[in-house]
Amino acid sequence: MTVLLVALGAAVGAPTRYLVDRWLRVRVGxxxxxxxxLVNVAGSFLLGFLVSLPADRSAAALLGTGFCGALTTYSTFSYETLRLPRARALTYVLASVALGVAAAAAGAALAQVTRP
Known part of the structure; x- marks a missing residue:
């Protein structure tokens, strides 16, 4: 059952990543x-939120491993970093790491505040 939840989450996360990327490319180039x-920071926020809630294996499999795992992408991040000019690549790497960690912390903080 857990494998099916992961697959279901991934089946939604991967197309979401693709559509967000395409939508932004049309609007900002x-x-x-x-x-x-954007998807890496959003996924970091969601995962930070999820892991700070009381343990629910089904939700963790569906949303954490499945959706967030397919939504976020280290391989594309690495590839895009190599394609950018050096100064822009450094900006991209620093922004990705700083914003991702901050988003995960914000998600965790939100989970603590909303916890009964």
Missing amino acids: AGFPWGTL
């Missing part, structure tokens, strides 16, 4: 990987 940055 393809010069900077805004789509990957």
